[in-house]
Amino acid sequence: MSDKKPSPTDILSVGDVAARTGVAVSALHFYERQGLIASVRTAGGQRRYARHVLRRVSVIQVAKRMGIPLAEVAEVFEDLPADRMPGKTDWRRISERWRGKLEARRKEIERMESELVECIGCGCVSLRSCRVLNPDDALGSSGSGPRLLPEFPSE
Numbered sequence: 001m002s003d004k005k006p007s008p009t010d011i012l013s014v015g016d017v018a019a020r021t022g023v024a025v026s027a028l029h030f031y032e033r034q035g036l037i038a039s040v041r042t043a044g045g046q047r048r049y050a051r052h053v054l055r056r057v058s059v060i061q062v063a064k065r066m067g068i069p070l071a072e073v074a075e076v077f078e079d080l081p082a083d084r085m086p087g088k089t090d091w092r093r094i095s096e097r098w099r100g101k102l103e104a105r106r107k108e109i110e111r112m113e114s115e116l117v118e119c120i121g122c123g124c125v126s127l128r129s130c131r132v133l134n135p136d137d138a139l140g141s142s143g144s145g146p147r148l149l150p151e152f153p154s155e
């Protein structure tokens with residue numbers, strides 16, 4: 001931990017953070033309620049933020065743009081030190097993790113698109129045979145014929 005005392009310019013009001021990040025004050029309050037950013041209170045009850053909160057808010061905005069849920073952001077923030085700006089190494093780790101998420105999402109969208117292409121011009125929308133409605137062909141792997149007959153009690 002640093003012995004350096006914070007200068008007044010290291011401590012920001014919620015208005016300062018909003019002005020520097022372009023994020024609405026209400027959103028900052030929401031992020032704080034979600035535990036993504038933290039503040040201290042002045043004697044008068046006003047919020048004050050450490051300068052490194054600006055970087056956290058930026059990371060939240062990147063996540064928002066990428067469609068990464070706030071719960072995911074909270075998970076990566078758990079691994080960040082609370083008392084300093086996330087650095088290049090932190091960001092590399094976070095962005096690699098999110099790149100993996102985007103890649104998985106891209107593959108899922110491609111798979112869904114492929115299934116949907118088979119539906120074009122069909123129109124059956126059959127619970128039994130449409131790959132979109134029954135993507136895993138729930139009973140197909142166990143052969144043909146009925147398999148959902150009720151069990152009868154043994155005598």
Ligand code: FES
Binds near residue numbers: 118122124126129130
């Ligand atoms: S609508 Fe017929 S296969 Fe999907």
